[in-house]
Amino acid sequence: MKYLSDQMLIExxxxxxxxxxxxxxxxxxxxxxxxxxxRITQVSA
Incomplete structure (x- = not known):
């Protein structure tokens, strides 16, 4: 997990x-x- 950027983790x-x-x-x-x-600011629909 430590190799994932924050953005990639969220994605x-x-x-x-x-x-x-x-x-x-x-x-x-x-x-x-x-x-x-x-925090996830936008949830995929």
């Missing part, structure tokens, strides 16, 4: 949610965003 998270990937993977991404104090 990967949004894509994972859109594709309904494994909830454990999505939770891992979410935890990393929280660790970095990142």
């Amino acid at each position: 990967v998270y949004q894509r994972a949610v859109d594709l309904q990937l494994d909830p454990a993977f999505i939770e891992l991404l979410c935890a990393e965003m929280e660790r970095r104090n990142l």
